[in-house]
Amino acid sequence: MRLREDTLDMFYGTAFQAVRPFKTQLLKWIGNKQRFAHEIAAYFPTDIATYREPFLGSGAVLAALQPPSAVASDIFPPLIEIWQKLHDDPAMLVSWYRERFALYHRSAKPDGYNTIRDSYNAGPNGADLLFLCRSCYGGVVRFRKGDGYMSTPCGAHAPITPESFAERVEIWRRRTQGTQFRCQDFALAFADAKAGDLIYCDPPYSDSQTILYGGQAFSLPRLFQVIGEAKARGVRIALSIDGTKKSGDKLCSLDVPDGLFEREIFVDCGRSMLRRFQKSGKTLEDEVVSDRLLTTYSLP
Numbered sequence: 001m002r003l004r005e006d007t008l009d010m011f012y013g014t015a016f017q018a019v020r021p022f023k024t025q026l027l028k029w030i031g032n033k034q035r036f037a038h039e040i041a042a043y044f045p046t047d048i049a050t051y052r053e054p055f056l057g058s059g060a061v062l063a064a065l066q067p068p069s070a071v072a073s074d075i076f077p078p079l080i081e082i083w084q085k086l087h088d089d090p091a092m093l094v095s096w097y098r099e100r101f102a103l104y105h106r107s108a109k110p111d112g113y114n115t116i117r118d119s120y121n122a123g124p125n126g127a128d129l130l131f132l133c134r135s136c137y138g139g140v141v142r143f144r145k146g147d148g149y150m151s152t153p154c155g156a157h158a159p160i161t162p163e164s165f166a167e168r169v170e171i172w173r174r175r176t177q178g179t180q181f182r183c184q185d186f187a188l189a190f191a192d193a194k195a196g197d198l199i200y201c202d203p204p205y206s207d208s209q210t211i212l213y214g215g216q217a218f219s220l221p222r223l224f225q226v227i228g229e230a231k232a233r234g235v236r237i238a239l240s241i242d243g244t245k246k247s248g249d250k251l252c253s254l255d256v257p258d259g260l261f262e263r264e265i266f267v268d269c270g271r272s273m274l275r276r277f278q279k280s281g282k283t284l285e286d287e288v289v290s291d292r293l294l295t296t297y298s299l300p
Contacts, residue, residue: 015046016299022064026172027082027130028139029058033202033240037064039267040200040293043238049196054189055203056083056181063175070179073189080183081126087181090173093130098162100131110154121149135159190226195234201227202240224257231260231296243267243292254292261294 019038033040037060044051044065051067053059056074074080085093104112113135120128129150133141136152144151160168182189186203193199204218220241227237242252243266269289 017041017044017046017065019064022060022175024168024171025058025060026063026086026168027058028133028136028141030140030142031202031205032058032139033060034058036267036269037061040238040240041065043265043293043295043299044198044200045236045297047196048198048236049194050198052189052193052197052199053202054184054186054199055201056080057202059083059172059176061200061202062179063172066175066178068178070176071182071189071192072176072179073182073184073186075183075185077183078120078124078126078129080181082130083176083181085126086169086173086176087179090169094162094166094169096127096130097134097165100128101159101162101165104131104135104159113154117150124148124150131159134165186223187226190230190235193230193233193235197235199230199235199237200240201237205242220254224260227296228257228260237296239294240267240291241294243269243290252292256294261296262298263295265293265295265299266290267293 019041021035021038023034025032025034040061041064048067049069051062051065051070053062053070053072054074056062056072056079059072062070062072072083074083082093085096100116103116106112107115113132116128116131120132129141132150132152133139135155135157137155138152139155140152141150142152143149186201190199201223203220203223223239227239230237239261242254267290269291
């Protein structure tokens with residue numbers, strides 16, 4: 001990939017975000033950006049008309065930014081069911097968690113967890129997924145490729161109490177109160193964007209996240225195409241994607257169209273959550289990763 005360092009900065013003079021760290025998770029999710037979401041958001045301009053996030057996942061960057069006007073979406077219905085419930089009926093979201101917390105503790109471990117997971121697999125839904133993502137092993141929610149079966153075993157940690165979860169719900173409700181949550185494909189989210197909007201993309205990573213729902217079918221070239229179309233309309237886009245693995249020894253190869261992005265930044269992500277799950281607690285000194293952050297606009 002060759003970046004256009006000599007490109008005229010169409011956003012010259014634009015101020016960029018000053019975002020404080022926000023580390024209170026609502027959901028655990030593979031690829032969660034919670035610890036460094038504020039670093040990513042620091043590369044966003046301040047004059048955003050509408051903030052858009054079409055690969056919502058755990059919503060870490062959305063909550064760190066706290067935009068007054070936002071549209072957040074994902075293609076996975078059970079996940080969006082959780083976010084819509086946070087917006088429309090946060091008390092019910094707490095009830096979902098409380099009921100499954102009681103079921104989890106009703107039987108010897110891991111029987112309660114397995115009962116909830118079996119319920120989810122019999123009919124995928126946000127209520128079960130909510131508790132599973134907070135109680136599964138390593139917070140790595142993985143799905144079987146053939147049938148979407150959620151297969152992650154019970155985690156060794158104790159899930160947070162319903163009281164603690166209720167506190168988080170209130171914090172996240174306030175931080176996302178200006179957000180509309182939609183279940184839709186990313187191309188539809190891009191189609192709605194207008195000049196002056198910012199789209200932040202955090203899609204499944206081709207090097208590590210094919211165990212995600214829909215990760216097997218995700219097309220990075222298709223994403224690049226809609227990014228180019230939106231950029232031509234004056235929409236600004238920031239994309240998190242594969243960077244380096246193995247503590248910098250491996251640079252992930254990407255076939256990025258020339259001229260699509262103006263800047264490339266590497267964001268230190270610490271030790272890989274997925275590798276922690278795969279190596280079952282073994283040392284991860286050689287598993288520090290960094291993400292690429294690519295922007296279609298220039299930075300100071």
